[in-house]
Amino acid sequence: xxxxxxxxxxxxxxxxxxxxxxxxxxxxxxxxxxxxxxxxxxxxxxxxxxxxxxxxxxxxxxxxxxxxxxxxxxxxxxxxxxxxxxxxxxxxxxxxxxxxxxxxxxxxxxxxxxxxxxxxxxxxxxxxxxxxxxxxxxxxxxxxxxxxxxxxxxxxxxxxxxxxxxxxxxxxxxxxxxxxxxxxxxxxxxxxxxxxxxxxxxxxxxxxxxxxxxxxxxxxxxxxxxxxxxxxxxxxxxxxxxxxxxxxxxxxxxxxxxxxxxxxxxxxxxxxxxxxxxxxxxxxxxxxxxxxxxxxxxxxxx
Numbered sequence: 001x002x003x004x005x006x007x008x009x010x011x012x013x014x015x016x017x018x019x020x021x022x023x024x025x026x027x028x029x030x031x032x033x034x035x036x037x038x039x040x041x042x043x044x045x046x047x048x049x050x051x052x053x054x055x056x057x058x059x060x061x062x063x064x065x066x067x068x069x070x071x072x073x074x075x076x077x078x079x080x081x082x083x084x085x086x087x088x089x090x091x092x093x094x095x096x097x098x099x100x101x102x103x104x105x106x107x108x109x110x111x112x113x114x115x116x117x118x119x120x121x122x123x124x125x126x127x128x129x130x131x132x133x134x135x136x137x138x139x140x141x142x143x144x145x146x147x148x149x150x151x152x153x154x155x156x157x158x159x160x161x162x163x164x165x166x167x168x169x170x171x172x173x174x175x176x177x178x179x180x181x182x183x184x185x186x187x188x189x190x191x192x193x194x195x196x197x198x199x200x201x202x203x204x205x206x207x208x209x210x211x212x213x214x215x216x217x218x219x220x221x222x223x224x225x226x227x228x229x230x231x232x233x234x235x236x237x238x239x240x241x242x243x244x245x246x247x248x249x250x251x252x253x254x255x256x257x258x259x260x261x262x263x264x265x266x267x268x269x270x271x272x273x274x275x276x277x278x279x280x281x282x283x284x285x286x287x288x289x290x291x292x293x294x295x296x297x298x299x300x301x302x
Contacts, residue, residue: 001212003241009212010108013253016219023114025134026103026255031141031224035182039142042280043301049270051227051281051298052098053192053263055090060200063096092293093260095203095231100285100296101258104130106244106251113255126290133289135257141184141224143281143300145264145271146171149190155197156190159206162234163187165217175277181222184281188264191230196265209234212245219254225283226250227259227298259283259298267300274302 001009019029057069067090074083092099104127107118112130121129148163149156151171157163168187172178179185189208195201209230218226226232232246239245250256271277280301285294 157208
């Protein structure tokens, strides 16, 4: 995709946003009480499963700046009582830990979603607009998992491969599901399985993800949140002059929050057992009033 083609797509998607210049919620506007109530009816088995990978503390090829976990024993006095206490520090937007990106995370040509000036909205003290506080009350809706490697008959997509619009429609057909308004769409590329079986690699340089041409379809379907077991963006980028085209189109143009580096290892067999690929999905970011994102542990309820 040339830079001119990308910019044309970017402007076309920006013009699709219908909520006016004052909007700060973006695609979450597609997810209202009716969609949440319908999603609650997806719970039939009474089973829950995490969609997050364990937080990692060891340096690896794709995680050179892992979380720092400090454990201390805090005595209270002479009575022998002690409390174990944790302190953790982490890079929210790394290439290993599961996280959600807020709408202030991506600046393009000096602006954030809906034309908000980036330098005014995000400072060294945090984000004053479009922060993850927009999801402080949590996000709940119908989750839909589309397993692209399953449709292709492979265990995973190799780094550099792309999920295309044809892959989305093929997975819908094969799994008997269709994504629609207010859905939390989760796209499996098999990144976690490949990492587990082949070992970590430099995912910043090479990874499977979505092709930018998928985004018009997702905008038309009016999904509320997009997630993947990878970064959502392919590396190397297919768009000349733009390193993370899907992030730009999703977050900056459409106001669509992204979930990066999830884990579907437990969800896939549960969906296969149940014979369906939709479920109630609950996402609860940390309450970080000025955060550009948050570590996250989404839960699927079936």
